[in-house]
Amino acid sequence: MTTWHDYVQATSRLPEWPYPLRFGKVKEVVSDVLVIGGGVAGCRAAISAAQNGATVALAERGNAKRSGAGGSGVDHWHGACTNPCSRVTPEDYTRAVFDSAHGYTSGPVRYISTREGWDTLQEAERLGVQIRDVGDEFKGADFRDDESKLMFAYDYLNRHILRIWGFNIKPAIFREMQRLKVDIHNRVVITSLLTENGIQGNRVVGATGVNTRTGEFLVFHAKAIVISTGSAGRLWSFVPELTASSSMSDMNNCGVGLAIGWEAGAEFACMEQTMPGRLSGFGYAPYSMANAHNTYHGTPIVDANGKEVPWVDGSGNELKSVAERFLPGPKQKFILGDGIGLASYNEEYRNNSLAPDLPERIRKGEFTLPLYADMSRLPEAERRVIFNMMLTNEGKTRVPIFDTFTRAGFDPEADMLQAPVMLPQGYAHSNFWGAGVNAPANIRAQSGGGFLVDWNLRTSLEGLYAAGGAPLFGGGCHGESHTTGRYAGRQAALYARGAAVAKPDKDQIQRELCRAQAPLAKPRDGIGWKEINYAIARIMQDYCGAYKNEQTLNAGLRLMQDLRETELQAAYASNPHELGRLLECHSLISVGELIMHASLSRKASSRHLDFYRLDYPELDPHEWAMLLPIKQLGGQAMIRELSLNHHLEAPYNGDYEQNYRQHCGL
Ligand SMILES: Cc1cc2nc3c(=O)[nH]c(=O)nc-3n(C[C@H](O)[C@H](O)[C@H](O)COP(=O)(O)OP(=O)(O)OC[C@H]3O[C@@H](n4cnc5c(N)ncnc54)[C@H](O)[C@@H]3O)c2cc1C
Secondary structure: OOOHHHHHHHHOOOOOOOOOOOOOOEEEEEEEEEEEOOOHHHHHHHHHHHHOOOOEEEEOOOOOOOOOOOOOOOOEEOOOOOOOOOOOOHHHHHHHHHHHOOOOOOHHHHHHHHHHHHHHHHHHHHOOOEOOOOOOOOOOOOOEOOOOOOEEOOOOOOOOOEEOEHHHHHHHHHHHHHHOOOEEEOOEEEEEEEEEOOOOOOOEEEEEEEEOOOOOEEEEEEEEEEEOOOOEOOOOOEEOOEEOOOOOOOOOOEOHHHHHHHHHOOOEEOOOOEEEOOOOOOOOOOOOOOOOOHHHOOOOEEOOOOOEOOEEOOOOOEOOOOHHHHOOOOOOOOOOOOOOOOOOOOHHHOOOEEOOOHHHHHHOOOOOOOOEEOHHHOOHHHHHHHHHHHOOOOOOOHHHHHHHHHHOOOOOOOOOEEOOOOOHHHHHOOOOOOOHHHOOOOOEEEOOOEEOOOOOOEOOOOOEEEOOOOOEOOOOOHHHHHHHHHHHHHHHHHHHHHOOOOOEOHHHHHHHHHHHHHHHHOOOOOOOHHHHHHHHHHHHHHHOOOEEOHHHHHHHHHHHHHHHHOHHHHOOOOOHHHHHHHHHHHHHHHHHHHHHHHHHHOOOEEOOOOEEEOOOOOEOOHHHOOEOOEEEEOOEEEEOOEOOOHHHOOOOOOOHHHHHHHHOOO
16 A cells, blocks of 8 residues: 555545544643744754753654754855854854844844854754765865865855755754753644733743644643744645745744744734745745756856856956855955845845846847756866755755756756746846746745844743744844754743743633634534635735735734634634644734734835835835834734844943843853
8 A cells, every 4th residue: 555545545435543532631741941843943942951951841843853944954054153264253244134134133133143153053063963074075175174174155255154964954953852851742733822820921931732643732831931933834825735835844834933922922023024925836846946046056057048147246247257156246345145034135245146137138138048057167066066065965955856866867067957937037036946926926925023032032021032033033044043042942941940930820721722622623514724724825915915005904904803703713623633734824813913913013115124015105214214013912913113223222232242241141
């Protein structure tokens, strides 16, 4: 019996549910620190909390050994600013990111990520992740330091981004969690935070969850909690096999961490910032098509007649050689690198890229589609490092792309990869395999915003910390997620050391138990989670898409409320898996509401935030250059104004390093 279809045809029935059902059973878990979400940030938070003497429980939606966006690997580690070859200090880097984001990012998060990023990576090395060219495979290459054997990406002069062999990084940190006796609860969808006396805005003292195999209800008691649940996919786009996050990301990441924080009364920043749904389900398998982005940075792109598309530096000057694609231009301080959660880059830090006027030149007939990636034009070491080293370590490319292509006879020295054929404007971004213009413009993605945290990575709620990519305002990419996880775990453990055990509120737990089990008792002629998810995505597309105004946003909020009170109440789940997905829909509605409230609060458009209000078209007026932290109490959204530079103002001091030293807990 090999497939589902074989089974159904042979037996004429559906298989039995394969796990024992424990609906109505309650399991209590007690620890000093609870980590919610076992991606790279969560696992690192758990390790660090345990190293700091805390007992730790971790709740993970999938299996923490491979779950999350980083579960399938990583080929380059950003922000290793204190590595022995780096010419960029954590402060240089933080200021570069802060200036590029026009202040709409978190200074503490960026500084902490780069101050401790190299230390975090060295810990990964001790856990079995290869971070040096120990086999001397690339000896003498421009991107290698022959003494330390470290290898660099994007900027071979300033050397703060490292190429690493990270295909096994998740299993390595998973093993370390097991060694440190972290109490790992896989297949659990967390559904709510518990607060002291059950009051919104109070200290966070626990969480509830449902096991998506058995249906068992879990109550976690903890003195401190770290939320690291990744991004909010499935919010703007969902048709069963076509999610907003595509095959690129993890379908379990659907904003639950943001939602439970919003329900508990925590404060968020920049939730109005979104970006095009470039990596939505309308794209191709990651890195399967020609492109010159990220892992493929530097790859020559040619047109149907073999004519090469020029590369330019961050100031737009044409580059003559392949070597220059990996060096800063004359007007640049250093190259920041792509994929660090930044919507725009100042000229001084911008990456080299394909000529940005490529769409126009295609339109005029200067380049003929289709385009191809021709790696045979690369120097041998560059070709080998991209194809044989990076593709075999980057997430989701080792087997689907490298193995499949190689087995099929693809030879990067002789063969070319074709780019998708798109409208000319699709070639404005060099990630051609993403959806580009093939995704409808109203499909957006959450971007940049998240929990507003202080220099301890503590949220506005006592006992609650945030780490990782999307749930953290200003979170970056893989290396940054490990690093903020490691830092937040340490802070949570330190807090837990001095904190009293708080009693969770019985009524709050009972209410959550009822909510979490209600869909099991609904009649089967109602609707299921997929229809609800589809409706949520439709509301977001129509009322909170690329352009919005007061009316569309208010209509969106009204429709979300209707959905919550009518269809969602009637929706059923026939097994623990469906129950988990349906409970995630509750969270998706909350995240949608949070984004729409945040969008209503900014009465101006902003190029920096990729945020366009039809009723307030003026772009980035001076008086709106601030954060608008938002929280929810008693169903009311509450907004305040906060200086973009607040992290260097009282009660903090004006220096990054001093703030770090005061708060880092080392
Ligand atoms: C294919 C791919 C390749 C990438 N390559 C690179 C790279 O080379 N370099 C780089 O810097 N970055 C890269 N990135 C980005 C990087 O992987 C992410 O930035 C990083 O993994 C984010 O870490 P995280 O722990 O915050 O989130 P994730 O790793 O996504 O982990 C979030 C975890 O939370 C869990 N979760 C969600 N909801 C719940 C819930 N309700 N209850 C319990 N658990 C929950 C999820 O199951 C998941 O395990 C890549 C991403 C992808 C998808």
